[in-house]
Amino acid sequence: MITETQFQKELENLKENLLKMATMVEEAIRDSVQSLVKRDSELAQKVFQMEDQINQMDLIIDEMCLKLLALRQPMAIDLRFITSAMKIVTDLERMGDQAVNIAERAISLNQEPQLKPYIDIPRMAEITQSMVKEVLDAFVNRDSKLARSVCEKDDLVDGLNDQVVRELLTYMMSDPKTIPRAVHLMIVARCLERIADHATNIAEDVIFMVDALVIKHHADVRKEGS
């Protein structure tokens, strides 16, 4: 049995914390959209509390990375892993902010009659949650294939967003009274699209880290940034 070095243990600890933070973000996305679908504004409140915890994790992991850089002075792949982790927590933290935006819109929307059955938005939420989970798995396992599949899912989310916008425009044009609610819903869809963009940004970093390929700025994969 190979004895783990202290440094390897610290890296493992870092990975666990990243996965933990990603799970919190997934939960925040799910609850924010469920607060809309189930018209449950209390659940929206829970999202605000979760965001506080996500912000705490951001600080904890950032500090952990700085300590690793200062004390262990890692080289090559480990160095890039740690600096990537620092960027990833920023993306995760901002996904949490988007979940809060969704929860806020849900609270407004829940005070008025429901404009339409929500079908595409929960579907978007489901895909973005899976993107968050998979991209973090791809990162900690240095799995560029999985990261590439996350980039592909971004197209699905963009397609659903376009569909939501088109449908809501139809509502707005046929009945102006629906406009304020339709605008709220457009913003909810856009928040989800933005979460997917964050996940895609992370996926591009993973591919870059693993394959040392500058896929990030190639037009074939890159979508609109966040």
Added chain:
Amino acid sequence: MITETQFQKELENLKENLLKMATMVEEAIRDSVQSLVKRDSELAQKVFQMEDQINQMDLIIDEMCLKLLALRQPMAIDLRFITSAMKIVTDLERMGDQAVNIAERAISLNQEPQLKPYIDIPRMAEITQSMVKEVLDAFVNRDSKLARSVCEKDDLVDGLNDQVVRELLTYMMSDPKTIPRAVHLMIVARCLERIADHATNIAEDVIFMVDALVIKHHADVRKEGS
């Protein structure tokens, strides 16, 4: 006269490149909004080229930071400066993406009659450009006071965005034919608001770095994330 060490020279070089990248982003924001205001779709094309250059700078600076971390193994404030620089280039790169979003909307809008005179949107662009410039100055000069003033400007931009949304809702409700153009304009305003959010994120990092204060997650300063 004090002799500069090689490390200090490299740090100076990093700062110069960060400022250069920020200037490119400022220009992209200005040109994207000018392409709308002047109905000049050629100028919008220029924004796409600038974004390519901004993306190149992202990669160059990121690599520069990795080399500094690997070869110089900086401690304390220098370590945090370099890891912050790596996060800042990500924010700058995403601001470039937002400028591209604006340019795309400008091209669509320029093909139809102008819905209304553009007043608040150019004002928003002006403030966000100044935020980008000032927050980078604050970062390279470790000036937390200037960073705080950037955070305050974010409220102005948010206020203007709310105003734009309210005005456009009025147009949409009184004449459904205006809805597609109004939605484009709402998204332009939201892109600018998002650029301001990125600048505010950087400002919070600067304050954190300089004052070692966790202002980032304090409710009094923090606004909705990006």
